[in-house]
Amino acid sequence: MYKKLRSETLLAGVLGHEIGHVVKQHHLTIIKKSQAIDMGSTLFSKKLGKMKNEQAGQAVKTLVGSGAEIMARRLDKDVEYQADRTGGGVATLAGYDAYDLPMVLQEIGHASPNDSSVALLFKTHPHPDTRLATLGDSMGEQFDKYPEGKNVMDRFYRLKE
Numbered sequence: 001m002y003k004k005l006r007s008e009t010l011l012a013g014v015l016g017h018e019i020g021h022v023v024k025q026h027h028l029t030i031i032k033k034s035q036a037i038d039m040g041s042t043l044f045s046k047k048l049g050k051m052k053n054e055q056a057g058q059a060v061k062t063l064v065g066s067g068a069e070i071m072a073r074r075l076d077k078d079v080e081y082q083a084d085r086t087g088g089g090v091a092t093l094a095g096y097d098a099y100d101l102p103m104v105l106q107e108i109g110h111a112s113p114n115d116s117s118v119a120l121l122f123k124t125h126p127h128p129d130t131r132l133a134t135l136g137d138s139m140g141e142q143f144d145k146y147p148e149g150k151n152v153m154d155r156f157y158r159l160k161e
Contacts, residue, residue: 003117004107008156012091013101020086026079077126084135097148098139105132 005011021027084101092098109128111118125131 001117001121003159004111005104006156007100009091009096009100010104011156012094012096013087013104016087016089016091016094016096017083017101018087019090020083021079023086023090024079024082026083029079080125080131081134081138084131085138088135088139102132102135102139105129105135 001014002011005014084105088098088101091100105128108118108121109132113119113122121128126134
């Protein structure tokens with residue numbers, strides 16, 4: 001993802017999004033849900049263990065494994081939208097342009113889902129175009145009152161490819 005960014009201000013938008021997850025404790029919620037799945041799996045497996053039905057036991061493992069993978073690999077769409085809104089505010093309060101995260105989303109939206117730098121993002125997040133539209137609806141013109149933000153192109157370290 002970092003390779004896709006062209007400036008420090010765009011990085012601030014992305015980091016603001018991630019800070020939004022932390023502030024809103026989204027990953028803590030995922031951990032709690034995962035623990036509940038593990039507890040349910042253990043209890044269910046113990047009950048099935050008494051039945052000694054190997055086929056049923058395998059079905060439970062597959063079902064629980066799939067559920068755990070979904071929990072581990074993706075956050076709820078609403079959580080991503082919330083992190084986008086919070087991230088825009090965080091970046092703006094830090095003095096960066098409020099519209100940098102939308103610029104990142106636009107750029108990612110043009111990328112191919114097979115592009116290795118964003119492939120996981122397409123699997124775990126709503127499509128960038130949808131996020132951009134949702135963010136635009138929620139932001140409206142509320143950030144227009146802030147100054148344009150820092151222009152710090154010369155401080156951004158580009159990775160060599």
